[in-house]
Amino acid sequence: MPQAQVGALQEMSANTSVIETDAVVIGAGPVGLYQVFQLGLLEVKAHVIDALPYPGGQCAELYPDKPIYDIPSVPVCTGRELTQNLISQIAPLGATFHYSQVVNSIQRQADGRFLVETSQHTRLLAKTIFIAAGVGAFQPRTLQLDGIEAFASKQLAYSVQDPAAYANQNVLIVGDNEAALQCALRLCSGNADGHPHKARSVTLVHRRDAFTATPATTERFRALVAARHLQFLVGQPTGFDEAQGVLRALRVTTPDAITTAVALDTLLVFQGLSPKLGPIAQWGLELERKQLVVDTEMFSTSVPGIFAVGDINTYPGKKKLIVCGFHECVQAAFGAMPIIRPGEKVMLQYTTTSTKLHKVLGVESKA
Ligand SMILES: Cc1cc2nc3c(=O)[nH]c(=O)nc-3n(C[C@H](O)[C@H](O)[C@H](O)COP(=O)(O)OP(=O)(O)OC[C@H]3O[C@@H](n4cnc5c(N)ncnc54)[C@H](O)[C@@H]3O)c2cc1C
Numbered sequence: 520m521p522q523a524q525v526g527a528l529q530e531m532s533a534n535t536s537v538i539e540t541d542a543v544v545i546g547a548g549p550v551g552l553y554q555v556f557q558l559g560l561l562e563v564k565a566h567v568i569d570a571l572p573y574p575g576g577q578c579a580e581l582y583p584d585k586p587i588y589d590i591p592s593v594p595v596c597t598g599r600e601l602t603q604n605l606i607s608q609i610a611p612l613g614a615t616f617h618y619s620q621v622v623n624s625i626q627r628q629a630d631g632r633f634l635v636e637t638s639q640h641t642r643l644l645a646k647t648i649f650i651a652a653g654v655g656a657f658q659p660r661t662l663q664l665d666g667i668e669a670f671a672s673k674q675l676a677y678s679v680q681d682p683a684a685y686a687n688q689n690v691l692i693v694g695d696n697e698a699a700l701q702c703a704l705r706l707c708s709g710n711a712d713g714h715p716h717k718a719r720s721v722t723l724v725h726r727r728d729a730f731t732a733t734p735a736t737t738e739r740f741r742a743l744v745a746a747r748h749l750q751f752l753v754g755q756p757t758g759f760d761e762a763q764g765v766l767r768a769l770r771v772t773t774p775d776a777i778t779t780a781v782a783l784d785t786l787l788v789f790q791g792l793s794p795k796l797g798p799i800a801q802w803g804l805e806l807e808r809k810q811l812v813v814d815t816e817m818f819s820t821s822v823p824g825i826f827a828v829g830d831i832n833t834y835p836g837k838k839k840l841i842v843c844g845f846h847e848c849v850q851a852a853f854g855a856m857p858i859i860r861p862g863e864k865v866m867l868q869y870t871t872t873s874t875k876l877h878k879v880l881g882v883e884s885k886a
Contacts, residue, residue, distance in 0.1 A: 536642065540566050541859045543635050543645040544614075545622050548576020550829030550844030551651030552605040557852035558649075559612030560868075560876060563859055566643055568617045568635070570656035571792070572678075575602035577830075578841075580657050580792055591842060601841075611881040617641050621656045623798050625825070633824065646824065647855040650811060651844070653830040655794035662693065662788045667759055667766075674766040675786045682706055690718045691769055691781055693756060694789030695725040700732040700740045702787060707749050722750040722781055724771050752781065799831070807833050817854020818847045824858050826851040 547569035578598030620637040659677035706718040758770035768780040805812040805821035810833035829844035877884040
């Protein structure tokens with residue numbers, strides 16, 4: 520039986536801190552954000568968890584600047600704009616966001632609630648869970664070199680939390696995207712962002728002399744390379760050198776098949792993110808072709824109290840569109856109320872006319 524299976528009744532240890540909540544939303548994509556809104560209208564404050572460091576899911580990660588034309592009453596908006604609008608819409612509703620962490624496990628407790636644990640050791644005890652995990656948790660594409668992962672979180676990283684940590688180090692960056700070039704600029708310019716620390720050397724490696732970063736960032740990068748503040752090497756990582764458990768150099772093979780060992784203290788890899796279904800498959804929920812099977816009345820999964828909305832779910836006639844996910848959120852929010860506030864009669868109210876909803880939204884009621 521998988522360790523994280525929700526069917527298994529487990530007791531929590533008494534002395535660890537845990538956040539108690541009515542609802543946890545897994546995924547801050549467009550559908551997860553709208554789930555927060557629908558729960559908020561019913562006066563349920565949600566905790567939202569996402570693997571990414573920002574909201575928006577696919578809209579933010581895969582097509583932030585591309586136009587979307589099929590959101591009702593919005594003739595056109597980009598992925599970024601849609602995300603910003605959803606964030607503005609839920610602002611009054613008091614949700615709490617936990618970014619840059621993957622939900623690893625869900626365990627049902629003896630009292631019927633669920634213990635949710637993340638990769639950052641955040642622990643939440645929730646009456647209900649709304650899985651809005653889309654195509655999976657966005658995670659960094661790793662460097663495909665046998666054995667290199669042994670250096671992860673020591674000398675190898677896929678994001679930069681604290682640039683000062685690389686002061687006076689020889690830093691090698693792999694990648695051609697905005698994050699890679701921005702990181703190179705930041706580490707070589709030292710106090711540009713208000714921190715006085717500067718890497719000893721910064722070398723960026725990419726397989727060709729072209730970048731997917733924005734033109735402005737690319738121009739700044741090329742200027743610093745021309746001024747010899749940065750090194751740029753065209754080539755592919757093909758191996759690495761280590762000694763006594765320390766990563767010493769990355770072997771880079773150039774297009775004319777010459778392999779050079781580039782000495783380093785730290786290796787930073789920015790090859791974009793890809794979604795991984797990951798632990799969801801181990802939560803004991805009924806799956807069909809890697810999607811969570813739900814009913815179409817309240818979008819409940821096979822475990823009562825756990826709902827699934829958006830791209831992660833499947834049912835007869837499912838269409839993977841944002842607008843369909845939005846509808847599912849309404850049904851799931853109402854479907855969860857007998858668990859969140861048993862015995863309470865929940866009325867459907869219009870945001871146009873309900874003074875109660877106006878209060879919830881912090882808007883003025885007009886007679
Ligand atoms: C190029 C492109 C264009 C598109 N254009 C349109 C369009 O025009 N109209 C339209 O309706 N749809 C469009 N779509 C589809 C639309 O983007 C998706 O239907 C929508 O993003 C689904 O939203 P979601 O919130 O369900 O999932 P997602 O947007 O995938 O968000 C899921 C979030 O959950 C997080 N997550 C997953 N698992 C975990 C975990 N275990 N722990 C923590 N976090 C987790 C992920 O990191 C992610 O941020 C397009 C898609 C693509 C790729």
